Amino acid sequence: MLNKVYTPKQIDILKACRNTDWFMLINHGAKRSGKTQLDNDIFLQELIRVRKIADDLDIDTPQYILAGYSMGNIQDNILTELSNKYGFEFKFDRFNNFVLFGVKVIQTSHGNISGLGRIRGMTAFGAYINEASLANQEVFDEIKARCSGPGARIIADTNPDHPEHWLLKDYIKSAAAGILNFHFALTDNTFLDERYIKNIKESTPKGMFYDRGIKGLWVSGEGVVYPDFDQNVHVISSDQAKHIVFERMIAGVDWGWEHWGAIVLIGVKGGSYHVIEEHAAQHKHIDNWIVTAKDIIMRYGNIPFYCDPARPEHVASFQEAGINAYLANNRVLSGIEAVATLMTNKQFFIVYSKCPRFREEIYKYIWKKNTGEPLKENDDVLCAIRYGIYSDMTANKIELPGQSQMEQIKRLKGML
Structure with a gap:
């Protein structure tokens, strides 16, 4: 029995x-x-x-x-x-x-x-x-x-x-x-x-991810973090992106100074995520990032901005400026796995020509030796992408006081 x-x-x-x-x-x-x-x-x-x-x-x-x-x-x-x-x-x-x-x-x-x-x-x-x-x-x-x-x-x-x-x-x-x-x-x-x-x-x-998730092995990462990224599969043109009717738009934000800061705009349709544009710079003050965010809002509405939680004062500045800003879900490995799975399943796409910093990072973002952590280099736009995508995937886990669960989910996914 x-x-x-x-x-x-x-x-x-x-x-x-x-x-x-x-x-x-x-x-x-x-x-x-x-x-x-x-x-x-x-x-x-x-x-x-x-x-x-x-x-x-x-x-x-x-x-x-x-x-x-x-x-x-x-x-x-x-x-x-x-x-x-x-x-x-x-x-x-x-x-x-x-x-x-x-x-x-x-x-x-x-x-x-x-x-x-x-x-x-x-x-x-x-x-x-x-x-x-x-x-x-x-x-x-x-x-x-x-x-x-x-x-x-x-x-x-x-x-x-x-x-x-x-x-x-x-x-x-x-x-x-x-x-x-x-x-x-x-x-x-x-x-x-x-x-x-x-x-x-x-x-x-x-x-x-395969060795751990399928074989159950305690292994570290080797080589690049996103080995399945393929320009022949994941790259789309601006014209292709314009003809997609997205269900919602979201943004991911990674703060920086010496490291590059970045805001990425992402369109979501049918479980696929499309990085439409990036805005990346060094030595850019929060007021300048607010201007960038408001430009995006003028074109796409007051969409949710999922922001690096390491700088809550910057998130507060966004909110005070009327930007729909939230602390991003920053579980690093879970977020990386989510983005990597999208790539494997051909559900991640990017307007490569509009994302020059992404082109710099995607082949240089690597794992630390002997650990399961990525090296904190060449990761700024990639972190912004992870914040946006993984926070959108887990938006129903984020609680906002005074709102019903359905309202929370809809608002966090840019549907209210």
């Missing part, structure tokens, strides 16, 4: 967990390979086990930590999945915690140091850490330290990162007793449709 619910890889892990007195379980590897689905079920089993331990110790309210990159990620990756699968209706207190199987589950974000405040000083009987490679290391260590209740265990899952990452070096490769780790490739998920696997393999950018 188990093989109708779990893959062979998942069954092996369940058996190992049952036959071992483990302290930490780390499932790592490719996306869609079955890691989180398995860990969600183990999480439920652990809560039941914790309740039994608490009963033996006459503890009324044992506590357990549930951590993710953000509270939204916990909801999307874990709680919604459990609700859909088992029909749970979580009742949250004013601190966003809930009780399940008689165990109080304390939710916290681990993506930045602020997550420490929700767990500092508590005694936990276990933890479930989703997207563990994205965790701030100090928060991860604090979660581990808080798991001091009798029989406490930690579940962690993650997609791979670069080969020098602390999670890989200090935990996954550790020979410490009590740590179980298992590697997943996409093909380990035997419930996936063969057509889906074929399409995912073909549409995943080659190089680092």
